[in-house]
Amino acid sequence: MMALPLVVGVDGSESSLDAVDWAVDEAARHELPLHLVNASRWERYEGRLPSFGTDRPTGDVAAENIVAACAERATLRNPDVKVSAEVLAEDTVMALLEQSREAFAVVTGSRGRGAVAGALLGSVSLAVAARAVSPVAVVRGGEKNRAGALRRVVLAVGDLVEGSAAVRFAFREARSREAALHAVRSWLRPAHPRAGQSPLEREASGLIYEEQAAGVLSEVLEQAEREHEGITVHREVIEGPAHRVLLDVSEQADLLVVGALRRRDHTGLQLGRVSHAVLHRSACPVVIVPQRV
Numbered sequence: 001m002m003a004l005p006l007v008v009g010v011d012g013s014e015s016s017l018d019a020v021d022w023a024v025d026e027a028a029r030h031e032l033p034l035h036l037v038n039a040s041r042w043e044r045y046e047g048r049l050p051s052f053g054t055d056r057p058t059g060d061v062a063a064e065n066i067v068a069a070c071a072e073r074a075t076l077r078n079p080d081v082k083v084s085a086e087v088l089a090e091d092t093v094m095a096l097l098e099q100s101r102e103a104f105a106v107v108t109g110s111r112g113r114g115a116v117a118g119a120l121l122g123s124v125s126l127a128v129a130a131r132a133v134s135p136v137a138v139v140r141g142g143e144k145n146r147a148g149a150l151r152r153v154v155l156a157v158g159d160l161v162e163g164s165a166a167v168r169f170a171f172r173e174a175r176s177r178e179a180a181l182h183a184v185r186s187w188l189r190p191a192h193p194r195a196g197q198s199p200l201e202r203e204a205s206g207l208i209y210e211e212q213a214a215g216v217l218s219e220v221l222e223q224a225e226r227e228h229e230g231i232t233v234h235r236e237v238i239e240g241p242a243h244r245v246l247l248d249v250s251e252q253a254d255l256l257v258v259g260a261l262r263r264r265d266h267t268g269l270q271l272g273r274v275s276h277a278v279l280h281r282s283a284c285p286v287v288i289v290p291q292r293v
Contacts, residue, residue, distance in 0.1 A: 004104040004134075005035040005084075009096050009124070012066040015109030019139040020070050022146050022285060023107040024077045026137070029176040032104050034081050036070050038063045039088040039095035063087040093127045100132035105287065110140035110279075122280075129279060129288040130260070130271040135169055137287045138279055145254055145284035148177055154253040154284075156246050157185040157220050158274070166259030166289040167220060171228040173255055173287075180232040182253070183221055186245040187213035187237060213237045243277035251283040262290045 008023045010016045020036070027034045040063070067085040074083045088095045100106045108125040129136040139146060155170035174181040187209045217235045225233055238245045250256050258275055271279075271288070278286050 003030075003032050004102060005033045006030075006105055006107060007035045007037060007096070007099045007103040007134075008070075008107045009092065009109075009128075010036050010038050010066060010070045011040070011109075012069070013109060013111065015111045015139070017070070017073065017109075018146060019107050019109040019137075020074055021077060022137070022139045024074045024081055025148065026105075026107070027081045028078050030104065030172075032081075034074055034083045035099070035103075036067050036074070036083065036085040037088060037095065037099060038067045038086075039090050039092045060087070060089070092124050093131075096124075096128045097131055097133075100128070100134040100136070103134045105135040105137055106132055107137045107139060110138055126271070126276075126279060129275070132288075133262075133290065135287050135289045137285055139285045140282060141250070141284040145250075148179070148254040150252055150254050151177065151179040152253045153177065153179050153181050154246070154249050154256045155181060155183045156242070156256065156258045156274070156278075157183050157217055158242070158259060165291045166257050167224045169287065169289045170257040171224050171231060173257065174231050175228060177254065179254060180234060182234045182236055182249065183217055184236045184238060184245065184249055185213045185217050186240055186242040188239065188241065210237055210239070243274045246274065246278050247281055247283070250278065250286075253284045256282055256284055256286045258286065258288055259291050260288050262292050 006023050006027045008019055010020060023034060026032075064087055067087055071083050071085045074081065096106055096108070106128060108128060110125060111122055125138050129138060144150060153170055153174045155167065170181055173179070189209055214235070214237045217237065221233065221235070225231075236249070246256060246258075256278060258278060260271055260275055275288060279288070
């Protein structure tokens, strides 16, 4: 069976070049082909662009130059990775969503060219992460995090219903990277103590919430650990809001894996507050893994 490709959205920005580099390494780890895509409705703006004396639309030429340069960059980084490239005169989000139907994952940068384009590409990454059929990797963070130098994959463990696909993905990543898997679940004690509750009773109630969080971790990881022997797994139960906990642990991670529900009867963006926060502010690359319910 032919391996599904790792699809990378490229626009020539520094951020998309970081995405290409990260994706080449990821493709090599999983022995996957790499497919580079430049998609935009550049024909909308053709009247505003200067002519360079060619019969072909300027945007068409620019897009082909971008994908050709990115393909060359990918081949130079790792000649063993099979690279293909494609230019699509389509809406960027819709094109990448369509590509996600036959992809191991879709990879994007975290921002685009210039201040205005940066905001637009950020919205593209968010929309793709919220609606794609495949996992979506948004490449961001420091160089050591993107390079995989820390040997640490973090799995965000949320509600049980959203977790199985993300758990499998995180274990595969840990194995391919020869990294430890750190499964993290946050917990919060009630903001206000019950009337008449003593400090000791409040502390005891906090322990109950902590134990419940640890129980969820055990339930989520039990089967996956049996299926993926040899991977070092650390379980971390941390008090605090989930998004803050994950942003903190991302600083010492190569990858943060987060599950997201995809409800078949819903349209539009399907990401929660935690996913939004880590996509915008994580110190390492983030992978959103969809879970159908």
